[in-house]
Ligand SMILES: [Zn+2]
């Protein structure tokens with residue numbers, strides 16, 4: 001499911017409609033561009049149909065945490081992945097539904113603003129606990145492998161909070177979306193005592209999109225996490241203190257019309273497993289080739305997609321690019337014109353390392369049991385743009401011949 005968000009333009013106040021993944025917002029009315037920043041999860045509220053005699057300031061809002069993302073796990077000799085998209089009750093209540101089910105998809109939700117009066121119930125169950133629970137449900141529901149778990153990771157997840165509006169009438173707690181009685185809530189006094197009102201930090205804020213180095217306008221797609229300055233050839237990532245420059249490079253093609261896809265080039269140090277060079281990686285994953293001296297001289301880097309893809313494609317592309325790294329020529333700082341937006345954070349690429357290692361292993365039975373003791377430490381990351389040739393249905397990486405279906409790439413932007 002994809003949530004639709006209504007937000008006022010920070011420059012002219014017009015109502016603009018956004019999708020959940022949008023970051024770089026160009027207002028269609030005043031044409032001003034802003035970068036949307038959130039602190040913590042975005043907070044939404046379901047529309048209520050409470051009767052008129054119920055005062056809005058007496059309403060209660062129960063928090064449900066929504067997770068949308070992929071879970072990767074290694075069990076026995078299998079590497080598996082599943083899509084998780086659930087909402088789970090984040091507070092303790094005796095009559096509240098444990099999940100919102102399909103409701104957030106069936107109706108428009110709006111961002112919580114200061115216009116929403118009433119009491120927001122505190123989230124008393126940790127997000128991590130809820131995510132574990134969601135993962136357990138997702139995995140157990142479809143799992144018949146009787147073997148130990150070796151690894152689990154969540155990649156590309158969006159966490160948001162959706163409030164269910166409630167009210168009290170004749171001592172009964174009512175769901176204000178459907179106007180049905182949920183029952184007698186014994187904890188209601190406690191809930192209300194610990195509740196809070198709207199806080200300004202819950203709302204997104206906006207950064208002007210000017211290059212901190214040269215003052216020119218930064219560019220990017222609507223869902224770009226990284227913005228680029230073509231004037232001074234720099235790339236910027238949003239951090240707590242505004243935009244921070246990140247190191248980047250491109251493998252520049254002599255052929256015109258290439259489409260450049262971003263990858264996180266991760267230098268890592270591994271503990272628990274002997275893996276310092278590219279030769280080690282080939283050996284540990286049992287690649288069917290003779291290890292040469294040049295492999296031993298090549299430092300190991302992982303090349304993982306910096307954009308969202310379906311789990312199976314993400315793993316395959318990350319594996320193939322990492323295995324083919326010696327075929328990539330020297331990169332340089334020349335910013336390509338046609339490039340795909342970065343939609344996957346570097347931290348998430350780091351979390352995917354073990355899964356990509358597992359994917360690369362020819363003999364999973366041998367490698368997977370070692371995963372629990374493996375620790376990767378980041379020794380540096382760089383964004384690298386690689387040229388892909390447009391072949392109609394596929395994009396094909398110029399130096400390695402690795403293909404990627406264009407439909408898969410388009411679908412990834414909706415994940
Ligand atoms: Zn505007």
Ligand SMILES: [Zn+2]
Pocket residue numbers: 211212213214215216229230231232233234
């Ligand atoms: Zn600049």
